[in-house]
Amino acid sequence: MVxxxxxxxxxxxxxxxxxxRPDELRPLKIEIGVLDKSDGSAYVExxxxxxxxxxxGPREVHPKHLALPDRAILNCRYHMASFSVDERKPLGxxxxxIELSKVIREALESVVFLEEFPRTSIDVYIEVIQADGGxxxxxxTAASLALAEAGIPMADLVAAVAVGKIEGHLVLDLxxxxxxxxEADMPVAMAPRxxxxxxxxxxxxxxxxxxxxxxxxxKKGITEIYQKQREALRKKYSGVSLMxx
Amino acid sequence: xxxxxSEREVVLPGQLLSDDDKRSGEGTYVLGNKVYAATVGFATIxxxxxxxxxxxxxYNPQPGDRVIGVVIDVKPNGFDVSLGRHLTATxxxxxxxxxxxxxxxxGEVVYGTVKESGLRGVFLETGEKIKKVxxxxxxxxxxxxxxxxxxRRGSMINMIKKETGCDLLVGRNGFIVIKGPSPSNxxxxxxxxxxxxxxxxxxxxxxxxxxxxxSILGGESHGEG
Numbered sequence: 001m002v003x004x005x006x007x008x009x010x011x012x013x014x015x016x017x018x019x020x021r022p023d024e025l026r027p028l029k030i031e032i033g034v035l036d037k038s039d040g041s042a043y044v045e046x047x048x049x050x051x052x053x054x055x056x057g058p059r060e061v062h063p064k065h066l067a068l069p070d071r072a073i074l075n076c077r078y079h080m081a082s083f084s085v086d087e088r089k090p091l092g093x094x095x096x097x098i099e100l101s102k103v104i105r106e107a108l109e110s111v112v113f114l115e116e117f118p119r120t121s122i123d124v125y126i127e128v129i130q131a132d133g134g135x136x137x138x139x140x141t142a143a144s145l146a147l148a149e150a151g152i153p154m155a156d157l158v159a160a161v162a163v164g165k166i167e168g169h170l171v172l173d174l175x176x177x178x179x180x181x182x183e184a185d186m187p188v189a190m191a192p193r194x195x196x197x198x199x200x201x202x203x204x205x206x207x208x209x210x211x212x213x214x215x216x217x218x219k220k221g222i223t224e225i226y227q228k229q230r231e232a233l234r235k236k237y238s239g240v241s242l243m244x245x
Numbered sequence: 246x247x248x249x250x251s252e253r254e255v256v257l258p259g260q261l262l263s264d265d266d267k268r269s270g271e272g273t274y275v276l277g278n279k280v281y282a283a284t285v286g287f288a289t290i291x292x293x294x295x296x297x298x299x300x301x302x303x304y305n306p307q308p309g310d311r312v313i314g315v316v317i318d319v320k321p322n323g324f325d326v327s328l329g330r331h332l333t334a335t336x337x338x339x340x341x342x343x344x345x346x347x348x349x350x351x352g353e354v355v356y357g358t359v360k361e362s363g364l365r366g367v368f369l370e371t372g373e374k375i376k377k378v379x380x381x382x383x384x385x386x387x388x389x390x391x392x393x394x395x396x397r398r399g400s401m402i403n404m405i406k407k408e409t410g411c412d413l414l415v416g417r418n419g420f421i422v423i424k425g426p427s428p429s430n431x432x433x434x435x436x437x438x439x440x441x442x443x444x445x446x447x448x449x450x451x452x453x454x455x456x457x458x459x460s461i462l463g464g465e466s467h468g469e470g
Contacts, residue, residue: 039301058303059331069364111258113274113283117303118364120331148258151301151389153283155274156259193259193281230257233285237255237300 007181009166017178018047022171025161025221030141030232032149040150044142047175048132053142055150058120072117076105078139080128100136107140107160107189107198113153122152133176134162137187140199145229149236157229158198160189161221163214165206170214172221186211188218192226248295250288256297257285263295272297304332304388304418306362312369313378313416316353324349326357326369328418329385334359334367336375347377354378354422356414378414381424382431386442388419393445394438401441401451408458409434433461 010016020026026047035041038054045051061067078100082089093101108124124146126139137160144158164174166182179185184204190197206214249261256262262273263280273295274283282288286299306312306328314326314334323337323344336357338344349355356376357369369375386394394415395402406413411425411434421438425431437454444450 057331117331148285149301151284151286151299151303153272153274154258155276155281155283157257191259193261194276233257234255237285 007177009178009181010169010171014169016166016171018175020173022169023217023220025173025224026175028225028228030145030228032145032232032236038146038150040146040148040152042142042145042149044138044145046134046138046141046173048130049134049138050128050130051135051138051142052127052129053139053146054125054127055122055143055146055152056125057122057150058117058152059123061119061121067119067121070118071114072120072122074105074109074112074114075121075123076101076108076126076143077124078104078126078128078136080131080135084128084131100139103199103201104136104140104143107158108143108147110196110198111144111155111158111191111194112147113155116153122147122150131176133174133179134187136199137161137189140189141225141229145233148233156191156193157226158189158191159222159226159229160187160199161218161225162187163218163221165204165210165214170210170217172217184210184214186214186218188215188222190219190222192222248290253287253289255285256282256288258282262288262297268293268295270294270296272299299389301387301389303330304328306332306334306359306367306418308359308361310359310417311356311415312359312418313354313356313383313414313420313422314369314418315383315420316349316351316355319344319349319351324355326355328367328416329388329420332367332418334369336369336371338371343371347375349377354383354420356416356422378422381412381414381422382435384421384423384435384438385419386421386438388417390442390445391415391417391419393450394421394441396451401454404451404455405434405437405458408455409437409462429462433458436461 029045031043034043035054040055042053124143128135140160162174163186164182165184166178184206186202189199248263260282266275266278269275269280272284273280280295282297284299286297314328317327318325326334358374360370361368409430411423414422423431423434
């Protein structure tokens with residue numbers, strides 16, 4: 001791409017660079033129980049963004065002195081595979097990944113009943129296989145499903161989506177280009193049943209009125225994702241009958 | 246009081262189950278006088294309480310449970326025993342001589358009964374109720390699938406014992422000791438366990454396990470096949 005060539009992210013009719021309407025999500029695919037060795041796992045594909053999440057535990061805490069006497073600790077690692085982006089990402093945790101691990105951990109901590117498992121740790125691993133914007137939100141969506149599959153008690157599932165502003169238009173579920181060249185990007189995660197926001201970040205600027213509208217946008221997207229999450233869980237357990245539990 | 250589910254319905258975390266907060270049972274939580282599901286599982290009513298029977302859950306030791314553990318530490322007044330995963334149980338014996346009499350070493354396997362389980366940890370019964378397992382094949386499976394291995398009134402486990410000629414010690418924590426007349430019999434029992442673990446959710450499993458065991462043992466002595 002030539003640098004000074006003007007990139008048009010959204011046209012006059014409100015169609016975005018990948019042909020979506022402003023309030024349209026990318027195609028969402030959810031699979032549950034994809035990894036054998038984990039206690040719970042999920043795979044989420046949102047357009048070109050592909051994310052795995054695995055949950056281990058409750059298990060022994062390492063190192064031992066980190067254990068808490070009254071509740072479990074939640075360990076979270078958000079990591080992007082080196083081949084997930086155009087230019088090879090070096091192995092190991094970058095500053096960004098460490099920060100995202102922290103915010104994802106805090107989002108999950110607000111729904112998981114950690115006090116049920118004192119002196120243990122619940123480990124959540126989120127691995128981004130292919131990144132095209134919205135990896136933290138897709139990762140969070142996958143992680144909450146993996147936790148549910150692992151049978152860890154939680155108040156609600158967490159669904160997440162990003163909203164943003166590109167060329168003056170509010171849009172839902174930004175892709176990489178829209179994120180990079182747009183004016184604002186705001187990832188939002190919610191526990192929809194509790195109606196509480198568990199993660200909210202904002203890159204760029206939004207006017208007060210825009211922010212309000214963006215949040216409404218996000219809620220709409222989250223409701224849609226939440227529905228898909230529940231469908232996927234239901235489907236996974238549809239053939240099970242009580243005798244076998 | 247209205248209920249928002251039908252019996253044995255699959256419910257998901259956060260799903261509203263009841264308006265009566267006094268009926269909150271296992272696998273549920275209360276928020277603002279309402280009962281919600283906390284795990285994925287079947288909603289049901291047990292002793293007038295709304296409960297969710299989880300599909301997969303960690304093992305939560307209950308007094309009286311028979312468990313199998315591996316000794317991980319020998320102390321002057323007892324032993325620490327690993328019950329797999331995150332659980333460690335303690336065997337406390339006040340008499341030093343009794344500790345020595347048991348003659349347990351690190352890495353050896355014991356079959357015991359849970360005496361107490363709580364915030365202070367898990368304790369096993371002492372004396373007669375603790376048995377050293379001297380031989381056999383130690384395998385583990387997910388604790389939530391142990392009831393399926395045992396089957397209704399022991400139908401599954403008895404069938405495996407009969408067909409393979411092996412003796413099976415089953416711990417609720419997910420450890421199993423297989424003791425058989427020959428390695429091939431033990432292998433048949435292990436294959437049966439693995440099949441149960443993989444296909445715990447499906448119907449007609451007892452029959453398929455029986456067929457598997459028979460096909461492995463071929464025309465050998467046990468069973469009719």
